[in-house]
Amino acid sequence: MAMAAEESSKPQQSKWEGKLCAELKGVTAEQVWPLLEDFFNLHKWFPAIDTCKPLEGVSVQPGCVRYCAITKSPPAPSSESSAEEKEIAATTTWANERLVAIDPVERSLTYEVTENSMGIKSYLATMKVFQLSKAAAAEAAAANSEGCKIEWSLEADPIEGLTSEAFLSYCESSLKGMAQRMEDALCRTPTTL
DSSP: OHHHHHHHHSOOOOOEEEEEEEEEESOOHHHHHHHHHOGGGGGGTSTTOOEEEEEESOTTSTTOEEEEEEEEOOOOOOTTOOHHHHTOOOEEEEEEEEEEEEETTTTEEEEEEEEESSOOSOEEEEEEEEEOOHHHHHHHHHTTOOEEEEEEEEEEOOOTTOOHHHHHHHHHHHHHHHHHHHHHHHHOOOOOO
16 A cells, blocks of 8 residues: 555656657658658668568558567677577567558658557657758759658657667667668669669
8 A cells, every 4th residue: 555655656757759850862752751651661761670561451541550670689609608698589679550640741640659569658659751941952952952851750658768868869860770771762873784
C-alpha cells in the first residue's frame, strides 16, 4: 500500500517532442515524396533498419501496418573468446508501425508504433516533404540545382533507459542518413560503359 502511494506521488514525465529537418539538394519534393510514401520500404532509406515488411493492408492506405527491425551482430569472437562469448547471437529490435494518415497533396504521412521490443509505450510521428522556400530555391537555382526538405515531427512517452536528448539525437542522425540516401539515389546519373 505504501509503495502504491509513493508511485502515485511521483511527478509524471512529460512527452518527448521533436521537430527535425533534413535538406536534400538537387531534388524536388515531388521526386522525394514517392520514396517516403512507400510505407513498406523504409529499409531502403533508413540507415539502421535492415528489415521492413508489410503485416497488414496496402502500403499507401491508412491502417496498413509494417514490421521494421534492426539486427545488431555481435562482435567477431577472438581466439581468446570463451565458448559462451562465441555463441552470442545477433539481437533484433523491432517495431510494428501503423499508417494513421497520408496526404499526397501535402506530401505528409502520420504513423504510430503499435507494438515493439524497445519499451516504447506511445509514439506518434508525422513526416512531411516540402519544396524549399522561394529564397532557398533562388539560392539553389544559382547553384544550378533544386532542393527540398523532410520534416519529422514526433511525440513519444519517455523510454526507460534513454534520455530525450539521446532519442532525438538518434532520430536526427537517422533522418540525415535517410535524406542522404534518397538524395544519392535520385541524383545518381547512369554511367556509360
